Every structure is written in structure tokens, then in C-alpha cells.
Amino acid sequence: MTNQQxxxxxxxxxxxxxxLEYYSSREVKDACLALQNQFHGNVNLLIALxxxxxxxxxxxxxxxxxVEQSLGRTEALLHHYRELRRKLKTALSDTLYREALQFELQLEKQQQADLVDCINHLTLACREEHSLTQMYCLQLGAEHLQAAFAKPVEALLN
Structure with missing residues (x-):
């Protein structure tokens, strides 16, 4: 496979x-939130992987x-904003809270754009052994979450 392909x-x-499709699975969503909240993993990175x-x-x-450096521009901002939104959840009206969530989604999209840009400048190889999600979970000490990420997307959506 060439990089252009x-x-x-x-x-x-x-x-x-x-x-959106992948995260719609309850099992994946729960595992992603555990990866983020308990192991300080990056969900956008996991989904790109x-x-x-x-x-x-x-x-x-x-x-x-x-790849990790490509997260630098948005990671701290996203983390701090997420924490602030959680703290303000009970103080905000439903409308303001939904607006806060929409802004957080915009930050998530920017982070994904940074990941896409980075990945598109790499020379990718054909995977022969361990999956990238498996390696990422191992790196974070979250190997028990790997089972949720190991299933093919099609199997989760059916």
C-alpha cells in the first residue's frame, strides 16, 4: 500500500x-469513557487508531x-474545558449545558483534524500483528478494555 492510497x-x-458510528455502541462508549477518565487516554486518538x-x-x-505531538495543540484546552463543563453542569440551564457540549464537540473535531493531518503525512504500513488499539490500551495499562475495542465495527453496529 502506498501512502497516497x-x-x-x-x-x-x-x-x-x-x-459517531463507532461511539454509538454502548460498550465502546463505556470503554472510551473509562479509557479517558481512569487511564487518561485520548478517545480521539483511540478512534483514529x-x-x-x-x-x-x-x-x-x-x-x-x-502522532502524540499532533494532540498537543488541543489536548490541554480540551481537558480543561471538559473539567470546567463538568463542574458547571448543575449550575447551567439545559440550554447552556447543551451549548457547552456543542463547543466541546467543536474542540473534538479540531483534535481529529489535527490527527488526520498528521496521519496523512506519515508513511503507513500494512498491519501484520497487534492492532494499534491493543497497543494503545497496553501502553496506558488498560489492557482489560481492549476487548471492547477488538470487535470489528460492523459487528458492533448490527
């Missing part, structure tokens, strides 16, 4: 739609730091 498959809109897994791509080991 991979780029033709990964767009911001495709990743966002994939995220799952997209790569589903297409049998892998990131070369020497490029992993570039």
Missing part, C-alpha cells in the same frame, strides 16, 4: 462519521511521537 481513504469527514485497524494500517514505531 491511505490518504485517499482518510478525510476529516470520514473520521468524524466513523467516530481503530479506523487504521479497520483498514489494516499501522503506524511505524518511529512515527508514534509525531
Amino acid at each position: 491511505a490518504h485517499q481513504l482518510l478525510t476529516m469527514e470520514q473520521l468524524w462519521q466513523f467516530s 481503530k479506523w487504521l485497524d479497520e483498514h489494516h494500517y499501522t503506524i511505524q514505531e518511529q512515527d508514534w511521537h509525531r
Whole structure:
């Protein structure tokens, strides 16, 4: 597989739609929230890795730091905003809370755009062994969550 072929498959809109579909599974949503809240994992990164897994791509080991660095622009802002939104939940009207959630989604989209841009500048290889989601869960010490991410997306949506 050439890098150009991979780029033709990964767009911001495709990743966002994939995220919405994948996250709609209760099992995946619960595992993603556990990954985020208990293991300080990044759900957008996990979903991008799952997209790569589903297409049998892998990131070369020497490029992993570039992927992590691509999160830097939005990660701290997203984390602080999420914490603030949670603290204000009881003080906000339903309308304001929904607006806060919509703004958080915009930050999530920006983070995904940064990931797509980064991935599209990497030379991807065909995956032969462990999935990227499995490696990420192991890296975070969340290997028990891997079972929720191991199922093919199609199996979750049917």
C-alpha cells in the first residue's frame, strides 16, 4: 500500500462519521469513557487508531511521537474545558449545558483534524500483528478494555 492510497481513504469527514458510528455502541462508549477518565487516554486518538485497524494500517514505531505531538495543540484546552463543563453542569440551564457540549464537540473535531493531518503525512504500513488499539490500551495499562475495542465495527453496529 502506498501512502497516497491511505490518504485517499482518510478525510476529516470520514473520521468524524466513523467516530459517531463507532461511539454509538454502548460498550465502546463505556470503554472510551473509562479509557479517558481512569487511564487518561485520548478517545480521539483511540478512534483514529481503530479506523487504521479497520483498514489494516499501522503506524511505524518511529512515527508514534509525531502522532502524540499532533494532540498537543488541543489536548490541554480540551481537558480543561471538559473539567470546567463538568463542574458547571448543575449550575447551567439545559440550554447552556447543551451549548457547552456543542463547543466541546467543536474542540473534538479540531483534535481529529489535527490527527488526520498528521496521519496523512506519515508513511503507513500494512498491519501484520497487534492492532494499534491493543497497543494503545497496553501502553496506558488498560489492557482489560481492549476487548471492547477488538470487535470489528460492523459487528458492533448490527
